[in-house]
Amino acid sequence: MKSIIIENIKTIFYALIIAIIIRSFIIQPFYIPSSSMEPNLLVGDRLFVTKFSYGFSRHSLPFSPKIINGRILFSEPKRGDVIVFKTPSDNRTDYIKRLIGLPGDKIQFIDGNIYLNNIEIFKSLLERSDKVFCGSNEFEVRLFEEILPNDKKYLASYGKQYTFQNSDKFIIPKDHYFFLGDNRDCSKDSRFLSDVGYVHKDNLVGKAQYLFFSSDAKVSSIFAFWNWHKSIRLNRFFKKIK
Numbered sequence: 001m002k003s004i005i006i007e008n009i010k011t012i013f014y015a016l017i018i019a020i021i022i023r024s025f026i027i028q029p030f031y032i033p034s035s036s037m038e039p040n041l042l043v044g045d046r047l048f049v050t051k052f053s054y055g056f057s058r059h060s061l062p063f064s065p066k067i068i069n070g071r072i073l074f075s076e077p078k079r080g081d082v083i084v085f086k087t088p089s090d091n092r093t094d095y096i097k098r099l100i101g102l103p104g105d106k107i108q109f110i111d112g113n114i115y116l117n118n119i120e121i122f123k124s125l126l127e128r129s130d131k132v133f134c135g136s137n138e139f140e141v142r143l144f145e146e147i148l149p150n151d152k153k154y155l156a157s158y159g160k161q162y163t164f165q166n167s168d169k170f171i172i173p174k175d176h177y178f179f180l181g182d183n184r185d186c187s188k189d190s191r192f193l194s195d196v197g198y199v200h201k202d203n204l205v206g207k208a209q210y211l212f213f214s215s216d217a218k219v220s221s222i223f224a225f226w227n228w229h230k231s232i233r234l235n236r237f238f239k240k241i242k
Helices: 002-025 225-231
Strands: 027-031 045-050 082-086 094-101 106-110 113-116 122-134 137-147 153-159 176-180 204-214
Touching: 002 027, 027 204, 094 113, 122 153
Parallel strands: none
Antiparallel strands: 027 045, 045 204, 082 094, 082 204, 094 176, 106 113, 122 137, 137 153
8 A cells, every 4th residue: 555655756857857848848838917028928828838949048947946047049039029038027927928029129119100220110001990999898900910020920900099109219228028918908018118228138037939728718617518608719729929
């Protein structure tokens, strides 16, 4: 009996070690808690983030222990990547945003348009409008397809009374990155220097790759299984993140 208990404990221990290795160095699931990336990522989306895409730092590990100095096996992220990172303000909170600016870039907002190194980022207005959330409030937006200099395309939503019209020039420091949420009127991102600002490469956690599950908590709790047919978004299962 004693040997069976010991073997079970060993099995649980080995399973935990394997789970920690997978979570730290290969892939980790994340939950979308806010509407800052609508219309591309919705509240209630669950997604896989690859941890090896940009190399590893202490933030790759659970609880961010200071056992990795800097970043090892670093690979430069690309414009337009959707990335999970630790916010510079506390080095604990996970944010997910789209990478717009690389080290040395100059970014400025003029009349609601984004200028990257003095060239306006191309965006085309889609014929259809949409509704997105900001917290618990829903409002109508205009949808644009934006195209970055590396030809990365994605949707971005702008309120009809776009709140972030003009700015000073943001100059991205060495080893730092500039991120934006796709829901431009409802995203705390690099535009707000005291809250998020420029994100150091060591704060990168991983690249968002695939949605694997999605449910709408406003319709029904995930625990209310009798309402799953109403709350689960089947059309978002196993969807590649663009």
